[in-house]
Amino acid sequence: MNLSAQAAYDSLVSTVCHPDRLLIVDDEARIRASLRLLLESPSRTIQECETGGDAITILKTRTIDLVLLDINLPDLSGLEVMEWIASYKIPTSVIIVSSDDHIDSAIRALRNGVVEFVRKPKELDEIQHKVENVLNRRSMERRHLIMTARLEQSERLHRFLVENSPDLIYTLDSNGCFLFINNRTETLLGYTRDELVGSSYTTIVHEDDLDEALYAFTERRSDNRAVSNVEVRLKCKGNHYRSFESRHVVAMLSATGVYDCREDGLEVPLTRCFMGTYGVARDITERKKAEETISFQALHDQLTHLPNRRLFMDRLELSLIHSQRYGRNVAVMFIDLDRFKLVNDTHGHAEGDGLLRKVAERLRKCVRSGDTLARQGGDEFTVLLPDIQHSEDAIIIAEKIQEELKLPFQVRNQEVRTTASIGIAVYPRDGAGADELLKHADIAMYKVKASGKNNFMFFNAHMNECYHERLALENELRQAIKEAEFELHYQPQISVIGNRIIGVEALIRWRHPVHGLLTPEHFISLAEETGLICEITDWVVTEACRQLALWRSMGLQDLRMSVNMSPQEVDRSDVVERMVSSISRYNIPPHFLEIEITENLMLRDVPQVIDKLKELHGHGIRISIDDFGTCYSSLNYLRQFPINSIKIDKSFVCDLREGSNTSPIIHAIIGIAKGFRLDLVVEGVETLYQMKILHDLGCDEMQGYFFSKPLPAADVECLLLNSSFLNDFCQQYHIPLQPSLPQVV
Structure with a gap:
């Protein structure tokens, strides 16, 4: 609505809200007084004047509803005043109150808009009635105008709202x-x-x-x-x-x-x-x-856009209801990618996510249109096969998946191959509900993992027993941490040329109350999977430092202690603080503690790993790469990482047999160690032939069953204190001694 229309509307409203305003124009004071007396009312305001000029002045400056006008005035006639009102369109009504009875005056007055004509003095008794009529008519006209204006205003507002x-x-x-x-x-x-x-x-x-x-x-x-x-x-x-x-x-x-x-x-x-x-x-x-995006995100995996666990379980439960009604079978497949963690550690999580998307695309090609392929999380997928005739029908899908995954994937312009371990559970044979069915498929998948991976297997009751045994072992492992059921055995590291024990590697054992002494192969992977490895590592480092401090107090001052560190330790922000606190607690010079890391640790988040290893190295702790040569790390990492020594893995040493050629990998690793000026330790030496060949190749520091198996601390202590141990050993196997060097630490 424009401003002029609003102003007109406001003016109309104001006239309704004010009392009626009257103007009496007559040159006789007695007539003005009489009219005032007749017309006075609380709802009216009355003004008086005696000339036409005064009337015009008032009308110019004030709003007057009704003018009682005499024709015969001293200056201007009432008819002239009316002509002025008509010409300037003054919004007022006029009643002529005059003794002039000429017809011409009446006609002239009517032409200029007079509403009533009262002759004085004989018609003055009617003036009150006529004034009431005029004022009531004006009030009705004003209210009609206001209503019309309101309708116009409402229409303009409605049109504005509609159009905008x-x-x-x-x-x-x-x-x-x-x-x-x-x-x-x-x-x-x-x-x-x-x-x-x-x-x-x-x-x-x-x-x-x-x-x-x-x-x-x-x-x-x-x-x-x-x-x-x-x-x-x-x-x-x-x-x-x-x-x-x-x-x-x-x-x-x-x-x-x-x-x-x-x-x-x-x-x-x-x-x-x-x-x-x-x-x-x-x-x-x-x-x-x-809404669709939110709904999709709530029911689908964000990385692969496959259904998530929630949607998968909903569809599985519906399929089971349908199966009960029509007597059909339902199969559930639990798929876990083999060696996917190595891809993540080698190429990074971004490339790992890309590989998961590519795997999901291939898996889609292997299932039917009515099947459901879902991502459970990580590198785990599930497949719902509803309405199958025979349980063996699931084998067709499993074989298609394995065949599809045989083709290599491209990751950073390199070919990467991955396989899958698949567990299968069939309703109603392997479970009565959705949760039970999925759990049994998961158990079957873990059985495939334990049996060599890259295969599929149906669930059976015996697997469930193994699963419960695994759960029981986990609970027992937690109890073992509380009850300190662990102990350390130590395997000597020998300097052949120096004819002495230069260090020991601390190896954990679990003194199980039922199964006896367990080696790490029986429980370390479970500890890493359940997140208990960090508590175990704390115990190992603390116990190793305590034992080393004890041996040092016995005069064995130059003995080096090697401790294995799980890759999961690097993910913890306090790893440096925990390692340093142990050596500080027992007042051990830091360079006598050596942390052994696996080669694949170097392939993880390189900047983070480098920073933490450099911080450990900065405190004086030695860093060694265990099982060197078993992964595919870049040799550039040896330049970036603060490495002191590398260990040749026993898998290369076991190939050294009489009549066979020396492995070129051993030659390469020896050359790498010399080129980077790193200490070299060979592990897994079990025969005299292996020891002599390695000695001829330039390897000095060795460990293995040929010298000694891992022993309890008391037995190792006897070897350390027995000065004739290595002399007798060398004489037995005709190893030349170096008398200029001390025989034992």
């Missing part, structure tokens, strides 16, 4: 054709108003929604049963597609019937004639898209 509404607002006739539609249709759908007015509503309705739109667009009800919030898809015109590249928008539609009420007779009630439909359509496309 973000919603599509329309009116249809009784045949469903557009009578009116606002401009929103052009920005929303691409149609101009002129294109749609006169055409059917079906012009803009998606073909698949025509049946539902029929009741929404042509709504006849106008009460609380009228259609409300109905979703309808509306078509865009031609190439008018929006940023989300959809050919339609989703609208929430509400509509009501419009009726014309007619009175057919005096005693006949009003009848309602259907005129059409008035409706509003709100664009909810973005909201629907957001």
Whole structure:
């Protein structure tokens, strides 16, 4: 609504709210007093003047509702004052109160808009009645103007709201054709108003929604049963597609019937004639898209876009209900990728995620359209095979998966091969519920892992016993940590040339109350899987430092202690603090403690690993690479990492047999150690031939069963204190001694 219209409206309202204002214009004071006496009222204000000029002055500056005007005035005649009022369109009413009875005066007054003519003094008794009539008529006219102005204001406001509404607002006739539609249709759908007015509503309705739109667009009800919030898809015109590249928008539609009420007779009630439909359509496309995205994210894995565990379990439970009804089998497959952790450690998590996406794409090709492939998390996938005739039908899918995974994947322009271990459980044979069925498939998968991986296996009852044994072992392992059931054995590391024991490697054993002494192969992988490895490592480092401090107090000052560190330790922020606290507690020079890391640890998050190893090295702790040569690390890492020594893995040493050629890998590792000026230790030496060959190749420091198996601390102590141990050993095997060097530490 513009400002001038608002000002006029405000002026009209103000005139209604004020008392009636009267002006008496007469040159006789007695007449003015008489009129005032007759017309005075609490709802009126009365002014007086005696000349035409004074009357004009008042009318110029004040709003007067009624002027009682004499014709014969001293300066201007009353007729001239009326002509001035008419010419300047002053909004006032005039009653002539005069003794002039000429007909010409009356005609002239009527022409200029006089509303009443009162002759004085004989008609003054009627003045009060005539003034009341004039004022009442003016009040009614003003109220009518106000009502009209309000309607115009309301119409302008309604038009403004309709035309500027973000919603599509329309009116249809009784045949469903557009009578009116606002401009929103052009920005929303691409149609101009002129294109749609006169055409059917079906012009803009998606073909698949025509049946539902029929009741929404042509709504006849106008009460609380009228259609409300109905979703309808509306078509865009031609190439008018929006940023989300959809050919339609989703609208929430509400509509009501419009009726014309007619009175057919005096005693006949009003009848309602259907005129059409008035409706509003709100664009909810973005909201629907957001809802669909949220719903998808809640039920799907974000990396692979496969169904997640929640959606998988829902579908599995429905399949079991269907199976109970129709007597069909349902199979569940639990898939775990083999060696995926190595890919993550070697190439990083980003490349690992890329590999998971590629694996998911291949797995999709192996299942039927009615099957469900889901990602459980990490490198684990599940497959639901509903409605199978025989349990063996699952073998077909498992074999397809294994065949598909034989083809290499490209990771950082390198070929990477991965296999899968698959466990299968079949309903109703292997479980009565969804959780039980999935658990049994998981157990079968772990059985495949334990049997060499890259295979599939059906669940059986014996596997469940093994699973419970594994759970029992986990609980026993937790109890072992509390009860300190561990002990350390130590394997000597020999300097052949120096004819002395230069160090020992601390190896953990578990003194199980039932199974006896267990080596790490029986429980370390379980400890790493359950997160108990860090507590075990703390105990090992503390006990090793305590034992080393004891031996040092006995005069064995130059003995080196090697301790293995799990890759999981690097993920902890306090690893350096924990290692340093142990050597500080027992006052051990840091360079006598050596931390052995596996080669694949170097292939993890390199910057993080380097920082932590450098910090350990900065405290004086030695760093050694265990099992060197068994992974595929870049030799550049040897330059970046703070490494003191490397250990040749026993898998290369066991190939050294009489009559066979020396492994070129051993030659390469020896050359690497010399090139990087690293100490070299050979482990797994079990025969005299192996020891002599390695000695001839330039290897000095060795350990293995040929020299000594891992022994309890007391037995190792005897070897350390027995000065004739190595002399007798060397004489027995005709090893030349170096008398210039001390024989024992």
